[in-house]
Amino acid sequence: MPGGSTMWNDLREFLDCLERQGELVTAERQVDTKYEISAGLQRTSELQGPALLFRNVKGYKIPVTGAIFSTRKRVLLALDMTRENYVQRFLKGLENPIPPKISESGPCQEVVLTGDDLDVRKLPNPFHAPRDGGLYITGGVAIAKHPEYGRNASIHRHMIIGRNKLTSLFAPQRHLDIYRRTMEEKGKPLDVAVAIGMDPVIVIASQTTPPRGIYGDELAVAGGLRGEPVELTKCKTIDVEVPSTSEIVIEGRFLPNVRAEEGPFGEAAGYYGSGEEAPVIEVTAITMRRNPIYQAIGSGKPPAEIHGLVAIPKEASFYKHMKQICPTLKAVHFTPGGTTQHHVAVSINQIHKHQAKNVILAALGAGFMVKHVVVVDDDIDIYNPTEIEWAIATRVQADSDVYIFPNIIGGPVDPSRKDNAIVSGMGIDATRPYGEHFAEVVEIPGTKDFELPIAKNERGR
Numbered sequence: 410m411p412g413g414s415t416m417w418n419d420l421r422e423f424l425d426c427l428e429r430q431g432e433l434v435t436a437e438r439q440v441d442t443k444y445e446i447s448a449g450l451q452r453t454s455e456l457q458g459p460a461l462l463f464r465n466v467k468g469y470k471i472p473v474t475g476a477i478f479s480t481r482k483r484v485l486l487a488l489d490m491t492r493e494n495y496v497q498r499f500l501k502g503l504e505n506p507i508p509p510k511i512s513e514s515g516p517c518q519e520v521v522l523t524g525d526d527l528d529v530r531k532l533p534n535p536f537h538a539p540r541d542g543g544l545y546i547t548g549g550v551a552i553a554k555h556p557e558y559g560r561n562a563s564i565h566r567h568m569i570i571g572r573n574k575l576t577s578l579f580a581p582q583r584h585l586d587i588y589r590r591t592m593e594e595k596g597k598p599l600d601v602a603v604a605i606g607m608d609p610v611i612v613i614a615s616q617t618t619p620p621r622g623i624y625g626d627e628l629a630v631a632g633g634l635r636g637e638p639v640e641l642t643k644c645k646t647i648d649v650e651v652p653s654t655s656e657i658v659i660e661g662r663f664l665p666n667v668r669a670e671e672g673p674f675g676e677a678a679g680y681y682g683s684g685e686e687a688p689v690i691e692v693t694a695i696t697m698r699r700n701p702i703y704q705a706i707g708s709g710k711p712p713a714e715i716h717g718l719v720a721i722p723k724e725a726s727f728y729k730h731m732k733q734i735c736p737t738l739k740a741v742h743f744t745p746g747g748t749t750q751h752h753v754a755v756s757i758n759q760i761h762k763h764q765a766k767n768v769i770l771a772a773l774g775a776g777f778m779v780k781h782v783v784v785v786d787d788d789i790d791i792y793n794p795t796e797i798e799w800a801i802a803t804r805v806q807a808d809s810d811v812y813i814f815p816n817i818i819g820g821p822v823d824p825s826r827k828d829n830a831i832v833s834g835m836g837i838d839a840t841r842p843y844g845e846h847f848a849e850v851v852e853i854p855g856t857k858d859f860e861l862p863i864a865k866n867e868r869g870r
């Protein structure tokens with residue numbers, strides 16, 4: 410990361426940094442792609458432990474890494490941001506995109522497999538959960554171009570249905586699906602590349618939803634976040650460019666009017682999503698670096714890796730929206746237990762009576778698929794679940810501080826939802842009544858800076 414800006418050349422550089430900081434451990438013992446890799450990713454996510462690198466994957470020569478994004482700490486490390494500055498710095502990157510630069514060749518094409526030589530099943534794709542419909546690529550960034558809308562980069566799940574066939578599952582209104590549909594309506598395929606293993610900033614940027622046009626390019630957002638353009642290389646068999654230092658690239662095209670059975674899959678809500686018909690990618694080439702590293706992203710019951718990946722981009726955009734409604738907003742947090750989608754905690758510095766009620770209305774109506782929102786005063790650390798619960802326990806009377814909104818639009822992956830992503834919204838005003846006397850909080854001077862003596866078994870670590 411030269412020059413102090415966020416500039417990882419590739420995944421490997423970030424893995425080296427994680428290792429130096431004790432944030433990556435290498436598993437030398439043999440692991441099976443069936444459940445064992447995903448079990449490791451889930452366990453370390455639950456413990457908020459290190460990222461993992463599996464060097465010895467049974468039946469495969471390619472090592473697998475994962476759980477890179479399992480903790481907020483590592484996502485911030487990838488972005489070179491802190492808990493204090495990430496909202497402003499992330500928005501700066503989002504709002505000042507730097508278009509990528511194209512180069513003729515890149516390390517991602519050191520090995521090129523086409524025709525009978527290509528087989529996506531030869532990649533160490535994990536079997537994530539027992540009821541899954543097949544092997545899934547979960548850590549691939551899908552990149553495509555549209556004649557009108559420009560480039561798009563996003564992560565979708567891809568089930569492997571053959572040597573050269575994948576499915577892609579889309580939530581409603583995802584940009585890549587809109588690209589694919591508009592081509593399909595003309596009876597045409599859409600070229601798409603699925604790149605696996607790259608500069609982590611690109612993966613994080615793929616989780617943003619910039620407006621369309623030049624600013625709609627998530628790879629330009631990655632440039633904005635890095636402070637330098639992302640370097641892309643032209644694919645061998647399709648009209649798409651991919652990050653030059655990607656570890657593995659699957660080139661292909663969405664076949665018009667072709668569907669295949671997809672799922673079930675252990676989704677980020679923590680439940681299996683049922684199988685359905687999904688669009689199909691026909692793979693035209695697999696390119697890779699010499700000695701590539703495969704990256705998986707853990708999914709499933711929170712806290713899984715996927716929850717760590719989506720939180721920060723979402724919080725930055727949500728903060729910007731909410732700040733316009735509540736100028737005295739302090740912080741927002743999509744909590745992992747809320748699947749980083751259904752629950753948001755918001756802290757405000759109250760300057761009006763009943764202000765929290767407006768914040769609740771804005772949060773539920775913001776289009777972020779929020780189902781439950783809790784609003785607290787700015788003395789509460791909303792990254793600390795104990796503090797949020799304490800505010801609810803001591804500043805809420807349910808008959809007057811809880812607001813229920815029947816039948817609003819929610820997320821598509823909530824198993825308790827009513828028809829068609831319809832849910833009931835709830836807001837909890839856990840702020841102290843504005844302008845009224847309230848019991849004084851116990852604060853012991855020196856607590857924050859008190860230096861605890863180091864325990865014996867921690868010495869020399």
Ligand code: MN
Pocket residue numbers: 561562563584585617618619625627
């Ligand atoms: Mn997009």
